[in-house]
Amino acid sequence: MDFRHLGRSGLTVSRIAYGNWLTRSSSESEETEHACVRAALDAGITTFDTADVYAGGRAEESLGRALKGERREGLEILTKVFAPVGPGRNDMGLSRKHVRESIDHSLRRLGMDHVDVYQAHRFDLSTPLEETMEALADVVHSGKAHYIGVSEWTADQIRSGHALARELKVPLVSNQPQYSALWRVPEAEVIPACEELGVGQIVWSPLAQGVLTGKYLPGGAWPEGSRATDSNDGSAELASWLNDDVLSRVQRLRPIAADGGLTVAQLSLAWVLQNPNVSAAVLGASRPEQITDNVKAAGVELDDEVMARIDAVLGPVAHRDPAATVAMSPRSAGWRLA
Structure with missing residues (x-):
């Protein structure tokens, strides 16, 4: 495993991070989750990314149990706050109230x-940025997080934050x-x-939700058990x-990958990691061998x-429009998790 500093901070992270977003939001058993975490640890992964909203909080619980007994100082744990986690009006967003309550729930x-790293999962249009940043600063100053991060903020929002x-x-x-x-x-x-x-960037979906593995063939039926066939799995x-x-076009990557002794997935991940601003790429898995x-x-x-x-x-088919990074209210039905 290679490691890189997270931005210009002193924190180093594994170039591949393990994430339990979609795969742990489905019906996968905790036994499988723990096997995937063990495979990640065996492969040298030390960086684990999750969020309070994944699987209604169960993702954080499962990850915590899977890592129990590991040397805490040898791990980098990242989680997020923003999405609705309850029925109340204040059970969402980046208000001081929600941030300070959410970090305690996540740690529990x-x-x-x-x-x-405690990350703002999206930019909150309904809360003053000053309030959000002061609340995140409180989290750091209280010792509940070492660093803060954001997710899917625009360039201007990142500069202001x-x-x-x-x-x-x-x-x-x-x-x-x-x-x-x-x-x-x-x-x-x-x-x-x-x-x-x-x-630094800790990127999600580096394999375009599995498309860049090459397993989805043009004109064919989707592989049984794949994400495309699971309505509960994104x-x-x-x-x-x-x-x-x-x-x-993805199938045309096969000879390029083969020339380097790589799979299409490995080639696609290596492409992402060539960007010097990318500190880590987050990978999920439904089977331990995918991590390996x-x-x-x-x-x-x-x-x-x-x-x-x-x-x-x-x-020719890549999305490039910066406007695709959009701010959404935590009350928006269509906002996407990452």
């Missing part, structure tokens, strides 16, 4: 006294955007702003990718020719 579920964080003397060190060879939205504005500010996230043009196989992408260096070949294949 994880069975830990602190997390390493970072300026306030500096005033409050708390380290805003990370952003968690969707990023893959098919979703290049952060490249135009978010990544340049973060490079300037010293904020299949709606795949809709924009499951067309013959995209899937045919995919971590082999860490440390792979793709030369300029290979990067150009990938871009020639996927570039």
Whole structure:
């Protein structure tokens, strides 16, 4: 496993992080979850990403149990706050009330006294940014988190939040955007702003919800048990990718991957990790062997020719519009988790 500093902070994270978003929101058993966590640890992964809203809080609980007995100082634990976690008007968002209550609930579920990075899951349009940043600063100053981060904030929002964080003397060190060879939205504005500010990316969906594994074939039925066939496991996230043009292009990655002795998934992960502002890529898994196989992408260096070949294949269908990073109210029915 390779490691990298998270932005310009002193915190190092594993280049592949383990995340329990969609896979742990489905009917997967806790036994499988623990086997995946064990595979991640055996592969050298030390960075684990979750959120209060995943599986209604059960994801944090399961992760905490799976990591029980591990040396806490050897792990980097990240969780998030923003999404509705209850029926009340204040059970959501980034108000002082919700942030301060949510960190306590997350720590209880994880069975830990602190997390390493506490992340604002989205930008809250309904709460003053000053209130949010002061509440996150309180979390750090109380010792319940070492650093703060954000997820899917625009470049302007990151700049504003970072300026306030500096005033409050708390380290805003990370952003968690969707990023893959098919979703290049952060490249135009978010990544340049973060490079300037010293904020690192911990990216989600580096395999485009599994499309960049090559398992979905054009014109064919979806593999049994795959995310595309599970209405409870985020299949709606795949809709924009499951067309013959995209899937045919992904199949054209096979000879490129084979030339480097890689699978399509490993090639796709290595592509993401070539970006110097990407500190880590978050991977989920429904089987331990997926972790074991995919971590082999860490440390792979793709030369300029290979990067150009990938871009020639996927570039015409990649999403790049910065406007796709949008702020949403925590009360919005359609906001996406990451």
